[in-house]
Amino acid sequence: MVGHLNRGRQFYFGDNATMWMTIWNLDGHPKLHHFLWKACTGSLAVKGRLVERHVASEGMCELCGAESESIIHTLVECPEIASVWEKSLFSSLLNEAPRSSFGECFAWLCLKMDREKILNCATIMWVAWAFRNSVGFNEPWCELQQGVEGYSRLVREYRMYAATVFRRQPVQTVPSSREWRPPAA
Ligand SMILES: [Zn+2]
Numbered sequence: 001m002v003g004h005l006n007r008g009r010q011f012y013f014g015d016n017a018t019m020w021m022t023i024w025n026l027d028g029h030p031k032l033h034h035f036l037w038k039a040c041t042g043s044l045a046v047k048g049r050l051v052e053r054h055v056a057s058e059g060m061c062e063l064c065g066a067e068s069e070s071i072i073h074t075l076v077e078c079p080e081i082a083s084v085w086e087k088s089l090f091s092s093l094l095n096e097a098p099r100s101s102f103g104e105c106f107a108w109l110c111l112k113m114d115r116e117k118i119l120n121c122a123t124i125m126w127v128a129w130a131f132r133n134s135v136g137f138n139e140p141w142c143e144l145q146q147g148v149e150g151y152s153r154l155v156r157e158y159r160m161y162a163a164t165v166f167r168r169q170p171v172q173t174v175p176s177s178r179e180w181r182p183p184a185a
Contacts, residue, residue: 016040019107026119029158035126040103044071044129062135071102074132075125084128084148090121119155127151 023036038044047069050056061069063080076085076094085091093112097105110118127147134141141147 016103016107019103019110022110022115022118026115026122027159027162028119028122028155032122032126032155035129036106036122039071039075039125039129040106042071042101042103044074046071046074048073063132072099072105075102075128076105078128078132081128081131081144084124084144087145088121088124089117090124120152123151123155124148 019040023033023040026033026036035044042049047056047059047061049071051059051068059068060066061073061078063074063078066073066078075081076097077099085094090109093109094105097108099105106122109121113121127144130151131141131144131147
Protein backbone atom coordinates (compact mmCIF):
# COMPACT_ATOMS: atom_id res chain seq x y z
CA MET A 1 0.00 0.00 0.00
CA VAL A 2 2.79 2.39 0.99
CA GLY A 3 4.68 1.37 -2.13
CA HIS A 4 1.61 2.14 -4.21
CA LEU A 5 1.26 5.58 -2.61
CA ASN A 6 4.93 6.30 -3.11
CA ARG A 7 4.67 5.34 -6.77
CA GLY A 8 1.68 7.67 -7.12
CA ARG A 9 3.55 10.48 -5.40
CA GLN A 10 6.56 9.87 -7.65
CA PHE A 11 4.32 9.91 -10.74
CA TYR A 12 2.61 13.18 -9.86
CA PHE A 13 5.28 15.08 -7.95
CA GLY A 14 8.63 13.43 -8.77
CA ASP A 15 10.36 13.51 -12.12
CA ASN A 16 7.11 14.47 -13.85
CA ALA A 17 6.35 17.45 -11.60
CA THR A 18 7.34 19.92 -14.32
CA MET A 19 4.87 18.32 -16.71
CA TRP A 20 1.96 18.41 -14.25
CA MET A 21 2.68 22.02 -13.33
CA THR A 22 2.95 22.93 -17.01
CA ILE A 23 -0.41 21.31 -17.76
CA TRP A 24 -1.94 22.96 -14.69
CA ASN A 25 -0.73 26.37 -15.81
CA LEU A 26 -1.47 26.04 -19.53
CA ASP A 27 -3.61 28.89 -20.73
CA GLY A 28 -5.84 26.53 -22.64
CA HIS A 29 -9.44 25.42 -22.84
CA PRO A 30 -10.62 23.25 -19.89
CA LYS A 31 -11.35 20.40 -22.31
CA LEU A 32 -7.75 20.56 -23.51
CA HIS A 33 -6.55 20.24 -19.90
CA HIS A 34 -8.84 17.27 -19.35
CA PHE A 35 -7.63 15.62 -22.54
CA LEU A 36 -3.98 16.12 -21.53
CA TRP A 37 -4.56 14.67 -18.08
CA LYS A 38 -6.10 11.58 -19.58
CA ALA A 39 -3.36 11.22 -22.19
CA CYS A 40 -0.52 11.68 -19.69
CA THR A 41 -2.03 9.33 -17.12
CA GLY A 42 -2.53 6.68 -19.81
CA SER A 43 -6.29 6.73 -19.46
CA LEU A 44 -7.44 7.80 -22.93
CA ALA A 45 -9.65 5.03 -24.28
CA VAL A 46 -7.42 3.89 -27.14
CA LYS A 47 -8.06 0.45 -28.59
CA GLY A 48 -4.91 -1.13 -27.13
CA ARG A 49 -6.00 -0.11 -23.64
CA LEU A 50 -9.52 -1.41 -24.19
CA VAL A 51 -8.07 -4.79 -25.20
CA GLU A 52 -5.89 -4.86 -22.06
CA ARG A 53 -9.00 -4.19 -19.99
CA HIS A 54 -10.95 -6.86 -21.95
CA VAL A 55 -13.44 -4.23 -23.14
CA ALA A 56 -12.57 -4.77 -26.82
CA SER A 57 -11.34 -7.86 -28.63
CA GLU A 58 -9.05 -6.20 -31.14
CA GLY A 59 -6.80 -3.19 -30.72
CA MET A 60 -6.07 -2.15 -34.29
CA CYS A 61 -5.69 1.55 -35.14
CA GLU A 62 -8.69 2.45 -37.29
CA LEU A 63 -6.74 5.15 -39.12
CA CYS A 64 -3.74 3.19 -40.37
CA GLY A 65 -4.35 -0.43 -39.41
CA ALA A 66 -1.40 -0.64 -36.97
CA GLU A 67 -1.71 -3.72 -34.81
CA SER A 68 -2.11 -2.12 -31.38
CA GLU A 69 -3.36 1.42 -30.94
CA SER A 70 -1.51 3.09 -28.06
CA ILE A 71 -1.89 6.71 -26.93
CA ILE A 72 1.47 7.71 -28.37
CA HIS A 73 0.60 6.01 -31.64
CA THR A 74 -2.67 7.92 -32.01
CA LEU A 75 -1.39 11.32 -30.94
CA VAL A 76 2.14 11.31 -32.35
CA GLU A 77 3.11 8.32 -34.48
CA CYS A 78 0.10 7.41 -36.60
CA PRO A 79 1.01 7.96 -40.29
CA GLU A 80 -2.47 9.41 -40.83
CA ILE A 81 -1.65 12.46 -38.69
CA ALA A 82 2.00 12.67 -39.75
CA SER A 83 1.18 15.35 -42.33
CA VAL A 84 0.03 17.70 -39.56
CA TRP A 85 3.18 17.14 -37.50
CA GLU A 86 5.40 17.55 -40.56
CA LYS A 87 3.90 20.98 -41.23
CA SER A 88 4.29 22.01 -37.59
CA LEU A 89 7.20 23.54 -35.66
CA PHE A 90 7.51 20.39 -33.59
CA SER A 91 8.51 17.82 -36.15
CA SER A 92 12.26 17.60 -35.35
CA LEU A 93 11.70 17.83 -31.59
CA LEU A 94 9.19 14.99 -31.72
CA ASN A 95 11.70 12.88 -33.62
CA GLU A 96 14.09 13.23 -30.68
CA ALA A 97 11.48 12.70 -27.96
CA PRO A 98 11.32 9.43 -25.99
CA ARG A 99 8.50 7.20 -27.18
CA SER A 100 8.06 4.54 -24.51
CA SER A 101 4.79 6.18 -23.45
CA PHE A 102 2.89 9.34 -24.23
CA GLY A 103 3.41 10.60 -20.65
CA GLU A 104 7.18 10.21 -20.97
CA CYS A 105 7.16 11.92 -24.37
CA PHE A 106 5.08 14.86 -23.14
CA ALA A 107 7.12 15.23 -19.92
CA TRP A 108 10.25 15.51 -22.08
CA LEU A 109 8.59 18.08 -24.38
CA CYS A 110 7.63 20.16 -21.34
CA LEU A 111 11.32 20.46 -20.48
CA LYS A 112 12.23 21.57 -24.01
CA MET A 113 9.62 24.19 -24.89
CA ASP A 114 8.10 27.34 -23.45
CA ARG A 115 4.43 27.41 -22.44
CA GLU A 116 3.26 28.99 -25.67
CA LYS A 117 4.80 26.23 -27.78
CA ILE A 118 3.55 23.53 -25.43
CA LEU A 119 0.04 24.94 -25.79
CA ASN A 120 0.30 24.83 -29.60
CA CYS A 121 1.77 21.33 -29.54
CA ALA A 122 -0.93 20.09 -27.12
CA THR A 123 -3.61 21.60 -29.36
CA ILE A 124 -2.38 19.50 -32.30
CA MET A 125 -2.48 16.40 -30.07
CA TRP A 126 -6.04 17.31 -29.14
CA VAL A 127 -6.86 17.62 -32.86
CA ALA A 128 -5.29 14.20 -33.53
CA TRP A 129 -7.57 12.71 -30.86
CA ALA A 130 -10.67 14.44 -32.23
CA PHE A 131 -9.79 13.32 -35.76
CA ARG A 132 -9.29 9.73 -34.61
CA ASN A 133 -12.69 9.85 -32.87
CA SER A 134 -14.36 11.31 -35.96
CA VAL A 135 -13.20 8.25 -37.93
CA GLY A 136 -14.12 5.87 -35.08
CA PHE A 137 -17.65 7.30 -34.97
CA ASN A 138 -18.01 7.06 -38.77
CA GLU A 139 -18.11 10.82 -39.28
CA PRO A 140 -14.58 11.41 -40.57
CA TRP A 141 -13.41 14.95 -41.08
CA CYS A 142 -12.80 15.88 -44.71
CA GLU A 143 -9.88 18.15 -43.97
CA LEU A 144 -7.48 17.51 -41.12
CA GLN A 145 -5.71 20.85 -41.49
CA GLN A 146 -9.03 22.67 -41.08
CA GLY A 147 -9.44 20.83 -37.79
CA VAL A 148 -6.07 22.17 -36.64
CA GLU A 149 -7.11 25.71 -37.53
CA GLY A 150 -10.53 25.34 -35.85
CA TYR A 151 -9.13 23.95 -32.60
CA SER A 152 -6.34 26.55 -32.52
CA ARG A 153 -9.00 29.26 -32.88
CA LEU A 154 -11.02 27.67 -30.06
CA VAL A 155 -7.99 27.72 -27.76
CA ARG A 156 -7.15 31.35 -28.66
CA GLU A 157 -10.74 32.50 -28.18
CA TYR A 158 -11.03 30.74 -24.83
CA ARG A 159 -7.84 32.41 -23.76
CA MET A 160 -9.19 35.88 -24.63
CA TYR A 161 -12.45 35.07 -22.86
CA ALA A 162 -10.59 33.79 -19.77
CA ALA A 163 -8.35 36.87 -19.73
CA THR A 164 -11.45 39.08 -19.59
CA VAL A 165 -13.48 37.05 -17.13
CA PHE A 166 -10.74 35.97 -14.75
CA ARG A 167 -8.58 39.09 -14.92
CA ARG A 168 -9.27 40.20 -11.37
CA GLN A 169 -8.55 36.83 -9.84
CA PRO A 170 -5.10 36.02 -8.46
CA VAL A 171 -3.11 33.65 -10.66
CA GLN A 172 -1.99 30.52 -8.91
CA THR A 173 1.34 29.60 -10.41
CA VAL A 174 2.36 26.62 -8.27
CA PRO A 175 -0.29 24.13 -7.21
CA SER A 176 -0.13 23.13 -3.57
CA SER A 177 -0.01 19.38 -3.05
CA ARG A 178 -2.39 19.88 -0.09
CA GLU A 179 -5.08 21.70 -2.02
CA TRP A 180 -4.65 20.28 -5.48
CA ARG A 181 -5.35 16.76 -6.66
CA PRO A 182 -5.21 15.44 -10.21
CA PRO A 183 -8.68 14.64 -11.56
CA ALA A 184 -9.93 11.06 -11.49
CA ALA A 185 -9.11 9.19 -14.70
ZN1 LIG B 1 -2.54 4.60 -36.83
